[in-house]
Amino acid sequence: MPLVNVIRGERIEPAPFNIRTPYIKVPLWLLLAGWTVKASVRLVVLAVRHWHVSGPALLLGWLYLRYGWAGPVGLVGGVVALAVGWCLGHRPTFERFAWYPVLSRWRRWSYRRQWLPAMATAKLSVSFDGQTVVPVLKRVRCNGVADELTVRMVTGQIPDDFAKVSERLAHTFGARASRVSAGSRPDLVTVTLLRGDPLTETVAPFPVVPVPDFTALPLARREDGETYTLRLFGTQVLVVGATDAGKGSVIWSLLQSLAGGIASGLVRVWAFDPKGGMELGAGLPLFARFACEDFKAMADMLEEAVATMRERTARLRGKTRQHVPTVADPLYVIVIDELAALTAYLTDRQTKDRIKAALGVLLTQGRAVGVHVVACLQDPRKEVLPFRDLFPTRIGLRLTEEAHVDLTLGEGARDRGALCDRIPRSAPGVAYVVLDGDPTPMRVRFSYLDDDAITELAHDYGRLRAVPNGGVA
Ligand SMILES: Nc1ncnc2c1ncn2[C@@H]1O[C@H](COP(=O)(O)OP(=O)(O)OP(=O)(O)O)[C@@H](O)[C@H]1O
Numbered sequence: 001m002p003l004v005n006v007i008r009g010e011r012i013e014p015a016p017f018n019i020r021t022p023y024i025k026v027p028l029w030l031l032l033a034g035w036t037v038k039a040s041v042r043l044v045v046l047a048v049r050h051w052h053v054s055g056p057a058l059l060l061g062w063l064y065l066r067y068g069w070a071g072p073v074g075l076v077g078g079v080v081a082l083a084v085g086w087c088l089g090h091r092p093t094f095e096r097f098a099w100y101p102v103l104s105r106w107r108r109w110s111y112r113r114q115w116l117p118a119m120a121t122a123k124l125s126v127s128f129d130g131q132t133v134v135p136v137l138k139r140v141r142c143n144g145v146a147d148e149l150t151v152r153m154v155t156g157q158i159p160d161d162f163a164k165v166s167e168r169l170a171h172t173f174g175a176r177a178s179r180v181s182a183g184s185r186p187d188l189v190t191v192t193l194l195r196g197d198p199l200t201e202t203v204a205p206f207p208v209v210p211v212p213d214f215t216a217l218p219l220a221r222r223e224d225g226e227t228y229t230l231r232l233f234g235t236q237v238l239v240v241g242a243t244d245a246g247k248g249s250v251i252w253s254l255l256q257s258l259a260g261g262i263a264s265g266l267v268r269v270w271a272f273d274p275k276g277g278m279e280l281g282a283g284l285p286l287f288a289r290f291a292c293e294d295f296k297a298m299a300d301m302l303e304e305a306v307a308t309m310r311e312r313t314a315r316l317r318g319k320t321r322q323h324v325p326t327v328a329d330p331l332y333v334i335v336i337d338e339l340a341a342l343t344a345y346l347t348d349r350q351t352k353d354r355i356k357a358a359l360g361v362l363l364t365q366g367r368a369v370g371v372h373v374v375a376c377l378q379d380p381r382k383e384v385l386p387f388r389d390l391f392p393t394r395i396g397l398r399l400t401e402e403a404h405v406d407l408t409l410g411e412g413a414r415d416r417g418a419l420c421d422r423i424p425r426s427a428p429g430v431a432y433v434v435l436d437g438d439p440t441p442m443r444v445r446f447s448y449l450d451d452d453a454i455t456e457l458a459h460d461y462g463r464l465r466a467v468p469n470g471g472v473a
Pocket residue numbers: 202203241242243244245246247248249378428429430445446447448
């Protein structure tokens with residue numbers, strides 16, 4: 001006889017085991033009470049998590065209950081009046097401590113809403129073992145022009161994975177451009193999304209400080225709104241830019257930042273202006289030495305610089321590895337506008353060889369003993385400047401050709417975002433620089449000193465009276 005299983009009136013196919021969960025009858029009140037407890041717990045968790053919304057809402061509610069409409073309206077009015085007063089009184093602190101923190105919270109919320117699809121379409125989410133893991137947005141910090149997103153990467157990711165899709169991220173989040181750099185910990189990456197462009201307007205000169213910090217001379221505004229500072233200690237600087245790219249503004253920004261030291265005698269600037277003194281002539285009182293036409297005098301000056309450097313090297317040998325400038329033993333800054341005029345276009349072979357030899361020695365041995373070269377150049381090719389590689393710090397202004405970008409800023413710089421050849425003619429002073437420890441080039445705009453500002457600088461801080469072509473009065 002076939003075995004028939006019947007459970008609660010239902011016929012079941014025969015099987016070794018037939019298991020059914022039992023029905024448990026729950027009274028309606030218990031069910032409702034359970035739902036209420038669950039909903040309340042969720043509400044409390046939500047309120048605690050979003051305290052910056054629930055806190056003010058509770059306070060406003062309490063004020064309403066206690067004082068009627070006058071309570072909340074008075075509080076809101078008071079806060080708005082305080083904010084307006086603070087903003088008008090001292091805008092920088094208002095933005096830093098009140099406005100940007102609020103904006104950051106708001107933006108973090110809006111980034112979180114788009115985060116999952118953005119990570120998936122940029123292929124930054126990782127599927128593994130049937131699970132999808134997504135990078136975590138840890139923190140958002142805003143300023144006037146950029147949002148800085150701190151992201152925890154998925155195990156196995158590196159910052160370069162984000163850098164490769166940085167353009168995609170910029171478009172996804174509606175930003176003008178994005179830059180990716182390594183975060184403060186190995187598992188973090190910083191994605192900077194640039195909204196406005198702070199570089200469209202001319203940058204005003206930075207204030208002169210009495211004692212310049214040679215490890216951080218403020219020269220330019222960065223596209224993320226911060227200040228670009230140059231570490232002059234231990235380096236030589238090469239500035240490359242097509243004609244009218246704004247090489248002059250790099251030199252004058254540097255002289256402005258050094259002016260306090262020039263006035264006190266801590267810094268001595270030797271200036272070379274092979275284009276007849278057109279660029280640097282106005283700053284004569286700032287220079288300890290100045291040469292503008294006579295190339296033999298320039299060769300003499302450079303050889304003198306080598307002699308000074310050798311004397312100092314001999315004195316410091318075995319005592320220190322980095323010279324610290326004093327008034328008695330100052331920092332020498334050799335500024336050369338249009339270096340190619342000295343190293344390539346000069347027809348007098350003998351003078352050219354002298355200049356090249358002296359420059360080579362200065363560039364290789366001057367850094368540690370406080371003799372620094374800051375040179376400008378239009379064409380970065382090797383034929384024009386054989387010792388390009390001796391300049392550790394390079395600044396790339398507008399360039400005429402794509403190929404010049406890598407020659408100036410180093411192999412692969414253009415791929416990493418240094419689009420010097422795309423800087424418009426209408427934006428002189430805009431450049432790409434490589435910041436310390438960060439492979440991604442940063443777009444900056446150097447401060448601009450007009451003729452009046454230069455005359456004023458020379459008048460206020462110039463103490464030396466150099467005469468053209470090498471001499472000192
Ligand atoms: N940082 C800047 N901000 C705004 N305008 C600038 C800036 N730098 C330069 N300019 C403008 O661009 C013009 C050309 O600049 P500058 O003379 O410095 O170029 P340059 O690179 O030295 O050119 P050249 O190779 O012909 O000497 C200046 O007359 C000035 O009006």
